Amino acid sequence: QPANLQPLIAELTGLEIITDSTQITKLSQDYYTFSPILQPLLSDKRGALVVRPMSEAEVIQVAAACVKYKLPLTVRGAGTGNYGQCVPLQGGVILDLSRMQAVKWVKPGLACVEPGVKLAALDKQTRSSGWEVRMLPSTYRTATIGGFIGGGSGGIGSITYGQIRDRGNLLAVRVVTMEDTPRVIELRGDDVYKVAHAYGTNGIITELEIPLAPAYAWAEAIVAFPDFMTAARFGQAFSDSDGIIKKLVCICADPIPTYFAAFRNVIPAGSHCALVMVAESALEPFAELVKAYNGTVCLQKSAQEASKGTTLVEYSWNHTTLHARSVDPSLTYLQTIFPLDKEMKLVEHMYQHFGDEVMMHLEFIRIGGAAVPAALQIVRYTTPERLADIIHYHEANGAFIANPHTYVLEDGGMKTVDLEQLRFKEMVDPYGLLNPGKMRGWEERAENL
């Protein structure tokens, strides 16, 4: 360990510090490996040491020490992000918040939590009083709420509640600053978006207040269809069925189902399928909708059965990509939002245009009050140029791409510099020590401010 870390370590006496090289390497990585573009850029990046605080007071202690020695600090939850969000580009301290797991209180429709609580644990706890987490990433078993707010976008539940960025899906945060004397700031209302989805460049979140939804018993089903567009139209119709309570509407084109080892004997060969979560109380009307689209239910589980064995959650969203890559590691993916169009003409065009090179995987989400098909298509990767062509072709035809092949905040889904976030960073992180290299607006701030 480099000699210049000794004074820092001395200052952090009493805190859990990891200096073991193998552990540091592991805790410097995330799931950027899904991207063949990011792999060579990030594989050798690592922090100098890891600190695991137990409380906000300890976080302040680490922040103050990093400011004193002008060391970069990169916050980490569970490290399940996909774009190298928590990979330290310039070394320094990795602040692992996974031990700050307290659920401070649960009230009807609201919870106050520490950032390191795992989403599955939180969901389990709120359920005991009749509430559930509104939306979960498919990594909910391991991912933390702080990491979801810091780097995620939405997931299972977004068909009803929209995405994290929609007003109302995050109520308040407490953040520790990186000023000469670190402070704790509470943000409420629209101000929460100064730090949400900022990759930890804007302050260290130490507490969050999040809204909850009434808890349902979620049945799971796989419905097979002989052609893709019927499956897609079923997905749209199901999403638009306001009377049927649902949490997941995932549509996978053939051959994606062949990557699901657990369902190989369940989903008929050559079928396109819908993976759904529907309230148990709504199974009857759901069956009518399936009939109207000539679908075949090839698997159905009660909520209790689903909670025990394999859950479809872990086949949806980016877990679909995970399963495909476990069969063929050369596969990668795209993130797309298709325009609102009940006929899904652009979805159909892309499906036909690219064929098996871009395998269609739709995730319906609610945007501005309407259900639209988002997509995490699985791509047969050949070259960086071809991947760029595929992205440009989508954009030129009116699809929105949130590029998963960049670690730069603005180049993913945001596209432009968020001036509110940039101004907030100027205040709370004047030395630019938080996750340096991730926010383009900061790197080029002379032009932006």
Ligand code: FAD
């Ligand atoms: P990390 O990866 O540790 O951190 C994410 C970012 O947040 C980093 O930039 C980090 O610096 C920052 N951060 C972490 N904690 C804090 C804090 N306390 N204060 C400030 N900044 C912080 N994402 C989705 O949105 N939806 C999905 O359905 C989804 N599915 C996925 C499936 C797979 C197979 C994989 C590999 C990833 C998926 N993801 C998904 C991405 C990721 O799993 C989620 O966004 C997850 O919520 C991240 O949580 P984490 O604790 O692992 O965060």
